Amino acid sequence: MTDVINELAGIAAGSPLDKARDNRAEAKKHAQTSYDSLFSAKDFGAFPAQERWAVAAFVAALHGRPETVDYYAVKLKDAGGSPELQVALQSEAVTAHAHGPYGHYPSGPLSRENSEGLKYAVTISARHALGRRLTAAFEHVHMLVYHPRDARPDTLKAMLDAGWSTTDVVTLSQLVSFLAFQIRVVAGLIAMQGNTK
Amino acid sequence: MSEKTLSPAGHTEPVVFTRDMLDWLPWLEPVAEIALTARQKESLIDAARSKSDYFRLLARDPDILEARTRTDKDIFYNPTAGAPRADRELAAAATSRLNGCIYCASVHARHAAVYGKREADVDRLLDQGISADLGDERWNAVVAASAALTAIPIDFGPENVERLRKAGYDELAILDIINAASFFNWANRLMLSLGEPAVQK
Numbered sequence: 001m002t003d004v005i006n007e008l009a010g011i012a013a014g015s016p017l018d019k020a021r022d023n024r025a026e027a028k029k030h031a032q033t034s035y036d037s038l039f040s041a042k043d044f045g046a047f048p049a050q051e052r053w054a055v056a057a058f059v060a061a062l063h064g065r066p067e068t069v070d071y072y073a074v075k076l077k078d079a080g081g082s083p084e085l086q087v088a089l090q091s092e093a094v095t096a097h098a099h100g101p102y103g104h105y106p107s108g109p110l111s112r113e114n115s116e117g118l119k120y121a122v123t124i125s126a127r128h129a130l131g132r133r134l135t136a137a138f139e140h141v142h143m144l145v146y147h148p149r150d151a152r153p154d155t156l157k158a159m160l161d162a163g164w165s166t167t168d169v170v171t172l173s174q175l176v177s178f179l180a181f182q183i184r185v186v187a188g189l190i191a192m193q194g195n196t197k
Numbered sequence: 198m199s200e201k202t203l204s205p206a207g208h209t210e211p212v213v214f215t216r217d218m219l220d221w222l223p224w225l226e227p228v229a230e231i232a233l234t235a236r237q238k239e240s241l242i243d244a245a246r247s248k249s250d251y252f253r254l255l256a257r258d259p260d261i262l263e264a265r266t267r268t269d270k271d272i273f274y275n276p277t278a279g280a281p282r283a284d285r286e287l288a289a290a291a292t293s294r295l296n297g298c299i300y301c302a303s304v305h306a307r308h309a310a311v312y313g314k315r316e317a318d319v320d321r322l323l324d325q326g327i328s329a330d331l332g333d334e335r336w337n338a339v340v341a342a343s344a345a346l347t348a349i350p351i352d353f354g355p356e357n358v359e360r361l362r363k364a365g366y367d368e369l370a371i372l373d374i375i376n377a378a379s380f381f382n383w384a385n386r387l388m389l390s391l392g393e394p395a396v397q398k
Contacts, residue, residue: 017368020368020369020372021372023275023277023278023279023369023372024271024272024275024279024372024373024376025271026267026268026270026271026275027267027268027271027272027275027376029267030264030265030267030268030271031264031268033263033264033267034261034264034265034268036264037258037260037261037264038261041260062349063349063350063351064350065351098349099348099349099350100348100349101295101296101297101347101348101349103297105212105297106210106211106212107212108212108213109212109213110212110213110214113326143390144386144390145349146349148296148297148298148385148386148389148390149296149297149298149389151389151390151391153202153203153204153224154202155390156202156224156225156390156391157201157202160200160201160202165200166200166225166226166257167257167258169225170225170254170255170257170258170391171257171258171261173386173387173390173391174255174258174261174262174265174387175261176386177382177383177384177386177387178261178265178383180379180382180383180386181379181380181382181383182379183351184346184347184351184353184375184378184379184382185375185376185379187346187351187353188346188353188372188375188376188379189375191353191354191355191357191358192355192358192368192371192372192375194355194358
């Protein structure tokens with residue numbers, strides 16, 4: 001059975017680390033179920049597969065871990081992502097690169113911990129290749145990945161204004177947040193094998 | 198389409214990290230309790246969650262909600278081997294502290310304090326942040342590992358694994374810490390971006 005986390009972390013089925021993961025067999029199984037529900041759903045609704053892979057490829061590119069960057073870039077290509085979209089995504093990931101988590105707290109004692117960072121907007125030249133929906137999505141993704149505590153109702157309004165439904169915003173939020181989990185589990189498992197990358 | 202964001206009003210926002218119980222107010226319309234489909238109810242896992250705006254909002258996509266919840270429960274509640282429950286909760290609290298999720302930190306700081314019987318140490322984490330000295334190398338190693346995994350670019354490497362080992366964690370326990378901190382990078386992003394915390398009245 002496919003286990004994408006094992007695949008990304010270079011863990012063979014039945015190996016000692018795979019068996020160790022079975023101590024939390026439900027978590028292992030449902031990390032995969034999560035992936036399947038986001039990327040192999042029976043019904044993608046108004047959030048089509050190619051958009052899902054484009055968002056995933058951007059999330060992975062922002063995390064900058066080679067094992068996951070390449071995996072999702074290939075998925076986007078296989079899903080029929082145009083060369084223009086793939087090129088725009090790669091160059092946006094460079095423009096959007098930052099160090100996080102940063103952001104602002106509600107005014108008060110925590111204000112002294114406010115930290116500034118990039119407030120990313122898709123470059124003019126990439127807007128055409130991405131289109132209206134993905135342009136809004138990439139800006140939202142950047143906030144979610146690097147500075148989620150800066151989220152406000154207006155950040156969601158920008159998504160709705162770009163044509164995303166409430167339900168699809170929920171699915172996109174889950175997709176980005178799930179990948180924040182998956183990419184870190186993979187990084188952790190690679191470190192457990194004594195490797196840095 | 199009649200889709201719009203919600204603007205909660207009349208509440209007090211918490212301005213510090215706390216172990217107090219907080220409310221959470223959605224910025225998008227949850228499914229009304231009476232309108233939940235059978236599949237959406239099933240995806241809540243716990244029937245009581247039909248009272249929660251957070252879970253009824255996530256129930257808009259029941260498949261990923263159910264998978265998320267089953268992942269969560271196994272990482273944190275499965276008692277078989279691995280890291281002590283308190284230490285998994287500490288990883289969740291430290292991750293939430295660094296990402297800045299006041300709501301998530303409140304829940305998991307409470308759990309860590311109760312299961313670990315270490316209220317003062319947990320409060321130091323909440324007050325001072327991830328660089329606080331929690332009084333022993335075990336908990337300091339868990340917080341350092343959680344922070345390294347939460348940083349982006351991810352800063353977690355074999356040196357974190359080694360530090361956890363030296364502090365007394367075996368392979369299964371280290372996997373639990375990795376899973377717990379990673380999972381809260383999922384949970385924090387949902388709670389932070391789909392609504393806001395409020396002081397309970």
